[in-house]
Amino acid sequence: ETGVTQTPRHLVMGMTNKKSLKCEQHLGHNAMYWYKQSAKKPLELMFVYSLEERVENNSVPSRFSPECPNSSHLFLHLHTLQPEDSALYLCASSQTSGNYYEQYFGPGTRLTVT
Amino acid sequence: AQSVAQPEDQVNVAEGNPLTVKCTYSVSGNPYLFWYVQYPNRGLQFLLKYITGDNLVKGSYGFEAEFNKSQTSFHLKKPSALVSDSALYFCASRSARQLTFGSGTQLTVLP
Numbered sequence: 001e002t003g004v005t006q007t008p009r010h011l012v013m014g015m016t017n018k019k020s021l022k023c024e025q026h027l028g029h030n031a032m033y034w035y036k037q038s039a040k041k042p043l044e045l046m047f048v049y050s051l052e053e054r055v056e057n058n059s060v061p062s063r064f065s066p067e068c069p070n071s072s073h074l075f076l077h078l079h080t081l082q083p084e085d086s087a088l089y090l091c092a093s094s095q096t097s098g099n100y101y102e103q104y105f106g107p108g109t110r111l112t113v114t
Numbered sequence: 115a116q117s118v119a120q121p122e123d124q125v126n127v128a129e130g131n132p133l134t135v136k137c138t139y140s141v142s143g144n145p146y147l148f149w150y151v152q153y154p155n156r157g158l159q160f161l162l163k164y165i166t167g168d169n170l171v172k173g174s175y176g177f178e179a180e181f182n183k184s185q186t187s188f189h190l191k192k193p194s195a196l197v198s199d200s201a202l203y204f205c206a207s208r209s210a211r212q213l214t215f216g217s218g219t220q221l222t223v224l225p
Contacts, residue, residue: 002157004157041217103158103160103213105158108156
């Protein structure tokens with residue numbers, strides 16, 4: 001195990017639902033990330049929380065809303081999603097001091113939007 | 115802008131043969147390069163990294179990668195492939211506080 005957990009592992013939701021994905025890291029890191037992985041596409045960085053600063057990919061729709069209450073927990077709130085949002089959502093964490101920025105990933109949440 | 119490219123979507127190799135998964139990079143300054151592996155229904159797992167020093171980097175599960183500055187490459191290698199090595203492999207480079215990933219190469223090791 002990598003020290004990064006994600007719940008739920010699988011989620012099926014309708015387009016009018018509201019749900020949240022949760023990520024927790026037990027590594028003492030100070031940065032957390034949300035990625036979207038779709039079939040046959042590169043990994044897409046959605047959001048970064050680093051030292052309490054949020055950095056986001058401007059192409060991410062507003063129906064995705066991140067929340068990082070502390071350095072160990074990260075949420076992704078979902079509302080009025082579209083079928084094309086179906087994908088594997090990966091959380092990662094890293095330590096931003098030094099030169100490494102090696103990221104540790106959780107197992108992902110497989111999201112299906114119906 | 116920092117970027118990496120994986121020119122092969124799919125690599126097939128027979129069990130016991132050496133394997134190579136290719137990656138080229140385009141970065142300004144000193145490159146910080148990484149390889150990750152993803153098994154089915156799992157997140158990405160760190161394999162190895164190049165920061166500085168020896169051009170041959172050794173990592174987990176018997177994998178190694180060779181940093182070649184003149185060819186701007188960072189190919190992943192293993193002397194003898196196992197069926198259990200079949201997975202999706204990602205090359206990545208560090209840019210600012212983030213990693214930029216390649217598109218991935220599906221490695222299939224045939225028994």
